[in-house]
Amino acid sequence: MHRIIVLDDIAQEGLDLLDAADGVEYEIRKKLPVDELRTALTQFDGAILRSGAKLTAEVLAGNKRLKAIVRAGVGTDNIDKAAATRQGIVVMNTPAGNTVSTAEHAFALMLALSRNIAPANQSLIEGRWDRKKYMGTQLAGKTLGIVGMGRIGREVASRAMAFDMTVIAYDPFLSDDQAAKLGLQRAATIEDLLPQIDYLTVHTPLTDETRGLIGKDCLAKLKPGVRVINAARGGIYDVDALVEGLNSGQIGGVALDVYEQEPCTDSPLFGMPGVVCTPHLGASTEEAQTQVAVEGVHLLLNFLQTGEIKHAVNVAALDPKTLEEMRGFMDVAHRLGLLLSQWHGGGVDTVKLTFRGEITGKNTKLLTNAFCVGLLERALGEEINIINAEMMLRDRGIELCEESHHEMSAFASSISADVAGGGRTVTAGGTLLGHNMPRLVVLDGHRLESYLDGNLLVFSHQDVPGIIGRVGTIFGEHNVNIAQMAVGRSGGEPGGSAIGVLNLDGLPAQAALDAVSAVSEITMACVVQLPPVGQLPSWLQ
Numbered sequence: 001m002h003r004i005i006v007l008d009d010i011a012q013e014g015l016d017l018l019d020a021a022d023g024v025e026y027e028i029r030k031k032l033p034v035d036e037l038r039t040a041l042t043q044f045d046g047a048i049l050r051s052g053a054k055l056t057a058e059v060l061a062g063n064k065r066l067k068a069i070v071r072a073g074v075g076t077d078n079i080d081k082a083a084a085t086r087q088g089i090v091v092m093n094t095p096a097g098n099t100v101s102t103a104e105h106a107f108a109l110m111l112a113l114s115r116n117i118a119p120a121n122q123s124l125i126e127g128r129w130d131r132k133k134y135m136g137t138q139l140a141g142k143t144l145g146i147v148g149m150g151r152i153g154r155e156v157a158s159r160a161m162a163f164d165m166t167v168i169a170y171d172p173f174l175s176d177d178q179a180a181k182l183g184l185q186r187a188a189t190i191e192d193l194l195p196q197i198d199y200l201t202v203h204t205p206l207t208d209e210t211r212g213l214i215g216k217d218c219l220a221k222l223k224p225g226v227r228v229i230n231a232a233r234g235g236i237y238d239v240d241a242l243v244e245g246l247n248s249g250q251i252g253g254v255a256l257d258v259y260e261q262e263p264c265t266d267s268p269l270f271g272m273p274g275v276v277c278t279p280h281l282g283a284s285t286e287e288a289q290t291q292v293a294v295e296g297v298h299l300l301l302n303f304l305q306t307g308e309i310k311h312a313v314n315v316a317a318l319d320p321k322t323l324e325e326m327r328g329f330m331d332v333a334h335r336l337g338l339l340l341s342q343w344h345g346g347g348v349d350t351v352k353l354t355f356r357g358e359i360t361g362k363n364t365k366l367l368t369n370a371f372c373v374g375l376l377e378r379a380l381g382e383e384i385n386i387i388n389a390e391m392m393l394r395d396r397g398i399e400l401c402e403e404s405h406h407e408m409s410a411f412a413s414s415i416s417a418d419v420a421g422g423g424r425t426v427t428a429g430g431t432l433l434g435h436n437m438p439r440l441v442v443l444d445g446h447r448l449e450s451y452l453d454g455n456l457l458v459f460s461h462q463d464v465p466g467i468i469g470r471v472g473t474i475f476g477e478h479n480v481n482i483a484q485m486a487v488g489r490s491g492g493e494p495g496g497s498a499i500g501v502l503n504l505d506g507l508p509a510q511a512a513l514d515a516v517s518a519v520s521e522i523t524m525a526c527v528v529q530l531p532p533v534g535q536l537p538s539w540l541q
């Protein structure tokens with residue numbers, strides 16, 4: 001049974017989908033204090049929220065159950081994504097469901113500012129007929145500056161052009177070609193845009209880069225009397241600078257839908273002349289709320305039921321077809337990681353992965369992540385999965401590099417991994433035979449073919465007669481059955497170094513291992529524990 005927690009109001013259509021889903025139960029738990037939220041989240045596999053709940057690092061800390069968080073909306077600034085990634089939790093959003101509604105709201109705010117809708121309404125309520133006082137300006141013929149030309153910015157631009165406005169936009173990803181296609185002018189920097197415009201609207205996410213993006217210096221570059229709008233996120237404009245600009249007349253009007261702290265009921269801007277504010281209503285339409293709730297619930301159910309990752313903001317996408325295609329090689333990569341963590345023994349500084357052959361045409365990032373899980377999981381246990389593995393590795397100061405070579409080796413596809421640190425480098429290469437037969441084909445430069453299955457004894461030795469027989473005798477004496485055996489020698493010539501891999505039916509006693517290690521020609525021996533073939537970790541099922 002998958003358990004889902006609904007942390008904010010979502011449309012009934014989304015809840016209906018949860019009601020109808022098989023093997024799913026959900027609870028609506030809104031406005032929980034931090035401690036209760038942290039405890040509640042440990043009892044659920046998935047969470048869905050809007051902008052109300054705050055999923056901070058503190059709230060997510062130590063959670064071993066939660067696997068996915070879905071934001072029914074766009075902005076994920078209320079979720080600590082680094083913390084979620086570290087916990088192995090995928091964070092997804094619904095990028096397009098509320099785009100049009102938010103663009104319309106930004107436009108409504110722009111019109112409200114231009115025609116003094118809010119104060120004129122208020123004066124009527126208060127019994128006045130102030131026709132002269134509320135002289136406005138028309139939008140046609142004016143220039144709108146847009147910072148952030150993503151989905152919402154583009155919808156605002158097309159509406160502005162329909163109102164006969166000139167649009168100048170700044171976005172680091174907007175090219176001259178795209179700007180020309182959209183019928184607008186591109187500004188190379190925000191500073192270039194500011195002196196040319198009559199209205200300014202921002203449509204960027206709130207990030208470390210955009211926090212305080214429009215401050216005192218920027219506002220000073222505006223033409224006097226410019227009207228500014230924020231239906232993106234509080235914190236993008238510096239509120240003190242807005243207050244100062246309104247007082248000096250540098251700014252002609254301010255319209256806000258969003259605030260640095262929400263809920264917000266006491267901004268210094270509230271009640272100032274020329275200010276119109278709404279309580280984060282950009283996405284509050286029936287259409288937008290239905291779309292984000294339905295899409296959000298689908299994202300969550302698909303992830304929990306099939307492993308599909310779509311619209312994730314902290315990991316690469318993973319659809320069921322890709323997972324099906326990659327499962328066998330991800331299993332190989334995971335087993336190689338497990339093998340090398342045990343064969344190397346610890347103190348890893350660098351990891352190099354090399355992919356060869358047909359597999360290079362696929363999503364090799366999945367193989368990297370699966371390998372990293374294997375390398376770290378004996379140290380980190382169930383906390384690690386393909387969402388957080390690479391980050392966990394890098395957090396530990398381990399350098400990771402990947403190479404792909406389209407040419408095949410002896411196999412249609414293969415993966416090899418070099419793990420180095422503490423003066424020792426170990427290398428393993430693997431491939432997949434058929435759909436589900438993972439094989440070790442190279443170990444420390446020695447070619448062999450061994451099953452990556454169950455308990456292994458790996459031992460490096462001098463390539464002299466009698467070694468395998470002596471190991472067999474020792475294990476016989478200790479009642480350990482050898483199921484399979486593979487030996488590889490360096491350069492293929494006798495007399496050099498060699499490596500042996502035995503698949504054992506059980507774990508050998510320490511005394512058996514001590515006896516093997518005492519054989520003078522054996523330079524190193526180690527038991528490697530792998531899951532039995534066919535047993536997949538939960539993130540690969």
Ligand SMILES: NC(=O)C1=CN([C@@H]2O[C@H](COP(=O)(O)OP(=O)(O)OC[C@H]3O[C@@H](n4cnc5c(N)ncnc54)[C@H](O)[C@@H]3O)[C@@H](O)[C@H]2O)C=CC1
Nearest residue numbers: 074075102148149150151152171203204205231232282283
């Ligand atoms: N008021 C409301 O109810 C709503 C507010 N929003 C807010 O609007 C934001 C934008 O939404 P979308 O357009 O859907 O996102 P989007 O991801 O499609 O577009 C964001 C754009 O901002 C640009 N950008 C990022 N940093 C920038 C910078 N420093 N300078 C200039 N441009 C920059 C990006 O390149 C991107 O093109 C969301 O992140 C969310 O915070 C979204 C929906 C509803």
Ligand SMILES: O=C(O)CCC(=O)C(=O)O
Nearest residue numbers: 050051073074075283284
């Ligand atoms: O959930 C909401 O109403 C807020 C929408 C929003 O801000 C977003 O999608 O980023």
